[in-house]
Amino acid sequence: MVELIPPRLDVEDDFENHADLPVVKVAAGRVKLDERAKIAARQHVCFRQRLSNPKYVEKSAVAGHAVRNQAKERNAHMTGNPIARWGFIFRSVRNYMSDWVDHWNSNDVLLWKNEPGHVSTEFTYASPHFDRARNQYELTDYAISLKAVLDGAMMLGVGPRVGGYDPFALGMIIDLQNQHRREGPNVGNVLVEAFDPSLSSFPAGTKIIKRDRYDPEDMILQARQDPVARGVLKHLGFNGPDYRTLYSLLDWMESEGWTEEQVAAVTEQDAALVNIFTGTANNVTILGPLGRHGATRSHSGKTPKSIMTLSDAQALILPAAKAFLRSRAETFDATGSWPVYIKPKKTKGSAKKPSAV
Known part of the structure; x- marks a missing residue:
C-alpha cells in the first residue's frame, strides 16, 4: 500500500478535480491512490448525493441527533469518511463554544471540537459547499460568505442577548482528507454565493421547521433557497x-x-x-x-x-x-413555495394598508 503524501496546497492544480480526492503527487509525475483513499473518495461523493435524497432528508429529520453524532465521529477520526473536503481551524476560549458545537446539527455548516474532553479551545469549521473551490482564494471566499450567513443566524438566534455571541475568526486551512494544514488568505469576498447550487435544491416535501423551535440551523437551511433569508442573514452576520x-x-x-x-x-x-x-x-x-x-x-x-x-x-x-x-x-x-409580496397600486381613495400573497 502506498503511503499518502500531503499534497502541496500552494499551487492551483491541487484544487482541481477534487471530487476524486485524495490525489498524491510523486516525483515521476505519476498519480497514485491507495485503497483507503479510493474508498474515502467514493464515500465523499455518496454523501453529496445523499444531500438531495428525500429519504436521507426524512431520516435526518427523524434522527437528527444520530446523524450529528455520526458526522462528529467520522470527522473526529482523521481517516475514513470525511463529509467535506476543506475546513478552517478556529480558536475560542468562550465558555459556550464547546457546548454549542456539541449540539450543532446542520448539513450545510459543519462544526466540531479538535480536542478531547468536554471543553475545547480549538475547533474546525467546514462545509460541503466549499468543495467547488478551485484554489485557496475561492475557498476563503466561500468560507467568508457562508460564515456571514452562520453569524447572522446565530445573532438572530440569541436575539436581544446578541452581545453574548462572539463571531470566530478563520484560521488555517485544513485538508480533511489528510489533516494537512496551511496558512490561507484569511480575507475573502462576502459577495460570492454562499451555497453550492448543486447542493441547494430541496426534495419535494422538505420542511424547514421540524420542531417547535426555529433555530439557527433552520435559518441556514432556509437561506439555501430563500433569497430574502439569505440576504437578511448575510447582511446581519457580516456587518453586525x-x-x-x-x-x-x-x-x-x-x-x-x-x-x-x-x-x-x-x-x-x-x-x-x-x-x-x-x-x-x-x-x-x-x-x-x-x-x-x-x-x-x-x-x-x-x-x-x-x-x-x-x-x-x-x-x-x-x-x-x-x-x-x-x-x-x-x-x-x-x-412548498416562498411568499411573494405584491405592493398594492396606489389609487385614489384606496387604502394604504399592504397585503401579501
Whole structure:
C-alpha cells in the first residue's frame, strides 16, 4: 500500500478535480491512490448525493441527533469518511463554544471540537459547499460568505442577548482528507454565493421547521433557497447588529409587506417605538459616524425628542426579523413555495394598508 503524501496546497492544480480526492503527487509525475483513499473518495461523493435524497432528508429529520453524532465521529477520526473536503481551524476560549458545537446539527455548516474532553479551545469549521473551490482564494471566499450567513443566524438566534455571541475568526486551512494544514488568505469576498447550487435544491416535501423551535440551523437551511433569508442573514452576520444594519433589516421586513405595527407586536410593544428607532438611526447629531445618513439627511442636525439606545433597538428589531423569517419558512412548509409580496397600486381613495400573497 502506498503511503499518502500531503499534497502541496500552494499551487492551483491541487484544487482541481477534487471530487476524486485524495490525489498524491510523486516525483515521476505519476498519480497514485491507495485503497483507503479510493474508498474515502467514493464515500465523499455518496454523501453529496445523499444531500438531495428525500429519504436521507426524512431520516435526518427523524434522527437528527444520530446523524450529528455520526458526522462528529467520522470527522473526529482523521481517516475514513470525511463529509467535506476543506475546513478552517478556529480558536475560542468562550465558555459556550464547546457546548454549542456539541449540539450543532446542520448539513450545510459543519462544526466540531479538535480536542478531547468536554471543553475545547480549538475547533474546525467546514462545509460541503466549499468543495467547488478551485484554489485557496475561492475557498476563503466561500468560507467568508457562508460564515456571514452562520453569524447572522446565530445573532438572530440569541436575539436581544446578541452581545453574548462572539463571531470566530478563520484560521488555517485544513485538508480533511489528510489533516494537512496551511496558512490561507484569511480575507475573502462576502459577495460570492454562499451555497453550492448543486447542493441547494430541496426534495419535494422538505420542511424547514421540524420542531417547535426555529433555530439557527433552520435559518441556514432556509437561506439555501430563500433569497430574502439569505440576504437578511448575510447582511446581519457580516456587518453586525449596529443601527445601520438594524435599519436594513427593517427595510427588508417592510419591503415584504410587514408594517410597523407587526414589527412592534413581536415583542408586544407600541408601533411608536419603531419611529423612535428610525429617528435615532437617521440622526448624525446623535450617532456621528454610526448614523445612517449625513447631516443633510437628518433634519439639519436637529435632535429628536426621544432617543433609542442600541440595546433597546436590538431588542426591538432582532426578534422581529427572526419572526419575519420564520413566517416565510412556515409559508414554505405549508405551500412548498416562498411568499411573494405584491405592493398594492396606489389609487385614489384606496387604502394604504399592504397585503401579501
